Amino acid sequence: MATVTNNELSPEQVRDSNIYKQWGLTEIEYNLIVKELKRLPNFTETGIFSGMWSEHVSYKKSKPILRKFWSKNERVLQGPGEGAGILDIGDGQAVVFKAESHNHPSFVEPYEGAATGVGGILRDIFSMGAQPIAVLDSLRFGELNDTHTKHIVDGVIAGIAGYGNAIGIPTVGGEISFDHVYAGNPLVNVMAVGLMDQSAMQVGQAHGVGNSIIYVGAKTGRDGINGASFASAEFSTDQESDRSAVQVGDPFLEKLVMDATLKAVREYSDIIVGIQDMGAAGLLSSSSEMAAKAGMGITLNLDMVPQRETNMTPYELMLSESQERMVLVVKRGEEQAIIDLFQESDLDAVIIGEVTDNGRYILNFKNNTVADVPIDFLTHAPKQNLIMTEPKRLSKFTKTQYQPDMSDVKNTIISLVAQATIASKASLFRHFDSMVRTDTVIKSGGDASLVRVRGTQKALAMTTDVNARYLYLNPKVGAQMAVAEAARNITATGATPIGITDGLNFGSPDNPEVYYELDQSVAGINDMAKKLNTPIISGNVSLYNETDGQAIYPTPMIGMVGLLDDVSKATTIAFKHATDSIYVIGETTDSFNGSEIQKLQTGEIEGQLFEFDSDQELASQALVRDAIANDFIASAHDLSEGGLIVGLLESSFAGHLSFNVNTNQADKYLFAETPSRFVVSVPEEKANLFEELAGKQATKIGSVTDGDNIVVNTTTQTVTLSRREVKKVYQESISWQLEG
Amino acid sequence: MKAAVISFPGSNCDFDMLYALQDFGVDAEIVSAKQNSLAEFDAIFLPGGFSYGDYLRTGAIARFSPIMSAVTQAANAGKLVVGICNGFQILTEAGLLPGQLLGNATTGFICDDIELSITNGQTAFTNSYESDEKIVIPVAHAEGNFFADEDTLNKLEENNQIVFRYVNNPNGSAHDIAGIMNEQGNVFGMMPHPERAVDEVLGNIDGQKFFKSMLSTILAKA
Numbered sequence: 001m002a003t004v005t006n007n008e009l010s011p012e013q014v015r016d017s018n019i020y021k022q023w024g025l026t027e028i029e030y031n032l033i034v035k036e037l038k039r040l041p042n043f044t045e046t047g048i049f050s051g052m053w054s055e056h057v058s059y060k061k062s063k064p065i066l067r068k069f070w071s072k073n074e075r076v077l078q079g080p081g082e083g084a085g086i087l088d089i090g091d092g093q094a095v096v097f098k099a100e101s102h103n104h105p106s107f108v109e110p111y112e113g114a115a116t117g118v119g120g121i122l123r124d125i126f127s128m129g130a131q132p133i134a135v136l137d138s139l140r141f142g143e144l145n146d147t148h149t150k151h152i153v154d155g156v157i158a159g160i161a162g163y164g165n166a167i168g169i170p171t172v173g174g175e176i177s178f179d180h181v182y183a184g185n186p187l188v189n190v191m192a193v194g195l196m197d198q199s200a201m202q203v204g205q206a207h208g209v210g211n212s213i214i215y216v217g218a219k220t221g222r223d224g225i226n227g228a229s230f231a232s233a234e235f236s237t238d239q240e241s242d243r244s245a246v247q248v249g250d251p252f253l254e255k256l257v258m259d260a261t262l263k264a265v266r267e268y269s270d271i272i273v274g275i276q277d278m279g280a281a282g283l284l285s286s287s288s289e290m291a292a293k294a295g296m297g298i299t300l301n302l303d304m305v306p307q308r309e310t311n312m313t314p315y316e317l318m319l320s321e322s323q324e325r326m327v328l329v330v331k332r333g334e335e336q337a338i339i340d341l342f343q344e345s346d347l348d349a350v351i352i353g354e355v356t357d358n359g360r361y362i363l364n365f366k367n368n369t370v371a372d373v374p375i376d377f378l379t380h381a382p383k384q385n386l387i388m389t390e391p392k393r394l395s396k397f398t399k400t401q402y403q404p405d406m407s408d409v410k411n412t413i414i415s416l417v418a419q420a421t422i423a424s425k426a427s428l429f430r431h432f433d434s435m436v437r438t439d440t441v442i443k444s445g446g447d448a449s450l451v452r453v454r455g456t457q458k459a460l461a462m463t464t465d466v467n468a469r470y471l472y473l474n475p476k477v478g479a480q481m482a483v484a485e486a487a488r489n490i491t492a493t494g495a496t497p498i499g500i501t502d503g504l505n506f507g508s509p510d511n512p513e514v515y516y517e518l519d520q521s522v523a524g525i526n527d528m529a530k531k532l533n534t535p536i537i538s539g540n541v542s543l544y545n546e547t548d549g550q551a552i553y554p555t556p557m558i559g560m561v562g563l564l565d566d567v568s569k570a571t572t573i574a575f576k577h578a579t580d581s582i583y584v585i586g587e588t589t590d591s592f593n594g595s596e597i598q599k600l601q602t603g604e605i606e607g608q609l610f611e612f613d614s615d616q617e618l619a620s621q622a623l624v625r626d627a628i629a630n631d632f633i634a635s636a637h638d639l640s641e642g643g644l645i646v647g648l649l650e651s652s653f654a655g656h657l658s659f660n661v662n663t664n665q666a667d668k669y670l671f672a673e674t675p676s677r678f679v680v681s682v683p684e685e686k687a688n689l690f691e692e693l694a695g696k697q698a699t700k701i702g703s704v705t706d707g708d709n710i711v712v713n714t715t716t717q718t719v720t721l722s723r724r725e726v727k728k729v730y731q732e733s734i735s736w737q738l739e740g
Numbered sequence: 741m742k743a744a745v746i747s748f749p750g751s752n753c754d755f756d757m758l759y760a761l762q763d764f765g766v767d768a769e770i771v772s773a774k775q776n777s778l779a780e781f782d783a784i785f786l787p788g789g790f791s792y793g794d795y796l797r798t799g800a801i802a803r804f805s806p807i808m809s810a811v812t813q814a815a816n817a818g819k820l821v822v823g824i825c826n827g828f829q830i831l832t833e834a835g836l837l838p839g840q841l842l843g844n845a846t847t848g849f850i851c852d853d854i855e856l857s858i859t860n861g862q863t864a865f866t867n868s869y870e871s872d873e874k875i876v877i878p879v880a881h882a883e884g885n886f887f888a889d890e891d892t893l894n895k896l897e898e899n900n901q902i903v904f905r906y907v908n909n910p911n912g913s914a915h916d917i918a919g920i921m922n923e924q925g926n927v928f929g930m931m932p933h934p935e936r937a938v939d940e941v942l943g944n945i946d947g948q949k950f951f952k953s954m955l956s957t958i959l960a961k962a
Binding site: 158161162165166167168250251252253255256345346430431432433434435436437438439440441452454567568 | 749753755756759760793795849852880882943
C-alpha cells in the first residue's frame with residue numbers, strides 16, 4: 001500500500017489543502033480518483049494523476065474533436081497515437097513526421113523553451129526508428145515595435161539555432177509572422193521530418209511480461225517539474241511566471257542519445273520491444289502509456305533512476321521533464337547488449353523496472369510502494385464535453401470587401417514589403433544551419449523546402465503554413481485555405497503533397513467561442529485534406545494561449561510533406577532568364593478582408609473572409625505539377641500574403657532579374673489575396689506548349705527582364721520601381737525593426 | 741588513396757565529408773576519436789560539428805581525445821591533415837595550425853553562401869583552381885573569427901600560408917582569412933565547408949576543385 005515519504009503532505013492533507021487544484025485537477029476529477037482507488041490518493045499518486053490528466057498529456061478536452069481527423073489512406077503506415085506518423089514513400093522507405101509546440105516555455109524562457117522544443121520533436125522522430133533529416137519552424141510573435149517581443153524573438157531564434165545546429169539536423173524552412181495577438185503568447189511550433197526503412201519501424205509499446213524497462217540518456221533533475229500542467233493553463237500578468245517549469249536542453253547529449261538509439265534499432269531490432277521518448281510528463285507518461293497501449297502493467301523501482309540532484313522525491317522523479325531521456329522496453333535476459341551499446345557512448349542505460357500482467361502502475365521507492373493505481377484509469381482522463389458557440393464577432397462581419405486606398409501605389413508597395421510579415425526573414429533564418437547533412441536542395445525563403453533522399457532520385461518537399469487572420473474571420477474556410485496554401489507551397493517545387501501534421505494553437509477551450517474555433521478549424525482541415533489525399537498522420541494541440549482573457553487568433557499550423565519522384569525536376573521561385581514569359585495561374589478577384597493591405601492601411605483585420613473554391617484550387621495545383629513534370633516552366637511561386645505584387649517581387653529578389661508586367665486590372669488587384677493562384681515564368685521555346693496545357697487557367701502578364709527597372713502596368717497607370725531599392729527594404733526591414 | 745574522417749562525439753559533418761570523398765572515388769572511412777592509430781591512412785579529415793558539445797571552448801576538449809596523437813604523428817609524417825570548421829578549430833587548439841578562432845564579430849551563428857578568393861593557388865588544396873578564381877562556399881559557424889598576433893599574421897602572409905580569403909568578411913577574421921596551412925603545406929584548416937559544395941543537385945559545385953586538388957597531389961606523390 002502506498003506510503004508517505006519525506007515531508008510530503010499526507011493523503012488527508014492533500015485532500016484538505018486542495019493542492020491538487022494547483023496542479024490542475026478539478027474537484028470532480030479528484031473525487032473520481034478517490035472512488036476508483038477506494039481510498040485517498042497519496043501525494044505521489046495525486047501528482048501523477050495531475051500530470052496524466054492534464055490537457056497537454058491527455059487531450060481530454062480536444063480529443064472529441066481530434067478524433068474526427070481523417071488519417072488513413074494507402075500510404076499511411078502509422079497514424080496518430082505514436083511518437084510520429086509514418087507514410088510509405090516507395091522503395092521500402094518511409095517518411096516520418098510530426099509537429100510540436102513549445103509556446104508557454106518560450107514565453108517564459110525563450111532560449112531554453114525553443115531549444116527544448118527542437119530536442120523534444122527530434123526524439124519523437126528517432127524513437128520511431130527514423131533518422132531525423134530536417135526541422136522546420138513555424139513562429140508567431142507580437143509586433144516588432146515592442147521591446148519584450150524583440151527579446152522573445154532573439155531568444156527563440158538563438159534557442160532553435162543553439163540546439164538544431166549543434167545536433168546537426170538542418171533547419172530547412174518554416175515561416176515567421178507577427179501580430180499583436182501573439183505579444184503575450186508567442187507560438188513556437190517545430191516540425192521534424194525523418195527517413196527510415198520500413199523494416200526498422202518501432203513503436204512505443206511495452207509488450208511481454210517480464211521484459212525490462214530500460215532508462216537511457218540524461219540523468220533526471222528538477223527541471224520542468226509538472227511542465228505539462230503548466231502548459232495546460234493560461235497566463236495572467238499579475239502572476240509571476242513559473243520558470244522552474246521550463247526545461248534546459250543539452251544538444252550534445254541528445255546527439256549521443258540519437259545516434260546510439262538509431263544504432264540500437266539497426267543492430268538489435270530483434271530484442272527491442274518498444275521505444276518512447278520522455279516528453280511531456282516525463283518518465284510517468286512514457287512508461288504508463290507504453291504499458292497501457294500494450295494492455296499491460298508496469299512496476300518501476302525509482303531508486304534505479306539516474307539522478308543528477310540529491311533527495312529527489314517520487315513526485316519529482318516522475319514529473320520531471322529533464323531532456324534527452326528515453327525509455328526502451330527490451331526482452332528479458334537480452335538487456336546487456338543494449339546497455340553496453342549506450343555505455344559505449346558514455347550514456348546512462350539502467351534497468352528501472354519490468355512489464356507486468358496485472359494492469360497496475362506500481363512505483364517503488366526506498367523499499368516502499370509509493371503508488372499503485374490501475375494503469376487504464378491513469379491513462380484515460382475523464383472525457384470532457386465542452387460547449388461551443390459561434391463567436392459573436394463572426395455574425396457582425398459584413399460581406400463587403402475592404403477597398404484599398406490606391407492614392408500612392410508605389411509607396412504602398414514599398415510599405416508593404418517593409419511589413420514584418422512580408423519582409424524577408426533571411427536575417428533570422430541565417431542563424432540556422434540549413435545545409436548540414438548535405439541533402440538540402442531548396443532552403444527557406446521559397447515556398448516549400450526540398451530535401452533529397454540520398455541514394456535515390458526522390459526528394460521530400462516540406463512546409464509549414466497558416467494565415468491565422470483568415471481563420472479569425474472564418475475558422476472553417478480559413479483552415480481549408482491553410483491546407484490549400486501548404487499544398488501550393490509543396491506543389492510549387494514540383495512535388496505532390498502526401499500528408500499533414502498539425503499544430504493546433506488556440507486559446508482556452510473552456511471558452512465556448514474558442515472551442516467552436518477549434519472544432520471548425522479541424523473540420524476545415526479535414527475537408528481540404530480529403531480533397532488533396534493528404535491524411536493527417538500526427539499533430540499537437542496547444543490550448544490556453546491567452547493572457548488576461550485575450551486569446552490568440554485560431555492558429556492551426558499545417559505542416560505538410562510532399563514527394564518529388566525526380567529531384568532533377570525541382571523548381572524554385574526565382575526567375576531564371578530574361579525574356580521568359582510571366583503567367584498568373586488562377587483568377588484574381590476582390591479579396592481584401594484579412595489581407596496584408598487591410599492590416600497595413602487600417603491596422604485591423606475584419607469583415608467576412610473572401611470565398612474559396614477547392615475545385616479551383618485542385619485544378620491550379622494540378623496544372624503547376626504537370627507543367628513542372630513536362631519541364632515547361634522555369635519558376636513557380638504560390639501567391640498568398642500581399643498578393644500578386646509580393647509574389648512577383650519575391651520571384652525577382654530570389655534571383656537577380658527584374659520584370660515588366662501589365663495586369664490589365666485596376667491597381668487594387670495587385671494586392672488581392674485571392675487563393676488558388678501561382679505566378680510562373682516560362683521560357684520562350686516552351687510558351688506554346690505551356691499555353692496549350694494551361695488553356696484558360698493561365699494569363700500571360702509580361703516577362704522577366706534584365707536591369708534594375710521593375711515596371712508594373714495596370715489599367716490606370718505605370719509604376720516603375722528600382723529593384724535594388726525595393727530589395728533593400730525587403731531584405732533589411734526585419735533587422736531595422738529588431739534593432740530600432 | 742585511403743582517407744580517414746575522424747568522428748568526435750558531437751561531430752556532425754563527418755558523414756558529409758565521407759560522402760564527398762567517396763563521390764571522388766576515395767577509399768574513405770569514419771574513424772572514432774577513441775582510436776589511437778592512423779597508420780594505414782594517407783589523408784586525415786577532421787570534420788565540422790560541435791565536438792564534445794564545444795563546451796569550454798570550441799575544439800578545446802577534442803584536442804585531448806585519444807586520436808589526436810595519431811593526428812599529430814600523421815601531420816609530422818607529412819600526410820595531408822585537413823580540418824573543416826570545427827576541425828579547423830581543433831587543429832588550432834592542438835597547435836598544428838597557428839592562431840585561434842574567436843566568436844564572430846557580430847555575435848551568433850551564420851549559415852550562408854560566402855564568396856572566397858584563392859590567395860595561394862599552388863597548394864595541395866587549391867592547385868586545381870585558377871589563381872584569380874572567386875568561388876562560393878557555404879559557412880556555418882558561430883566562432884570563425886580568425887585571430888593571431890601581428891608576427892604570426894605577417895609570417896602567414898610572407899610564407900604564402902593563407903590559402904583562402906573572404907571577399908566580404910562575414911565574421912571579423914584578421915586579414916580576411918578563411919583558410920590557412922602550416923609551413924610545410926600538408927596541414928590545412930578552413931572555416932567554410934567545401935564538402936557542402938560538390939553535388940550538382942544541391943546547386944553549388946565550387947568545392948569540387950578542392951577535392952580534385954588534394955587527389956592530384958596525393959596521386960603525384962604516389
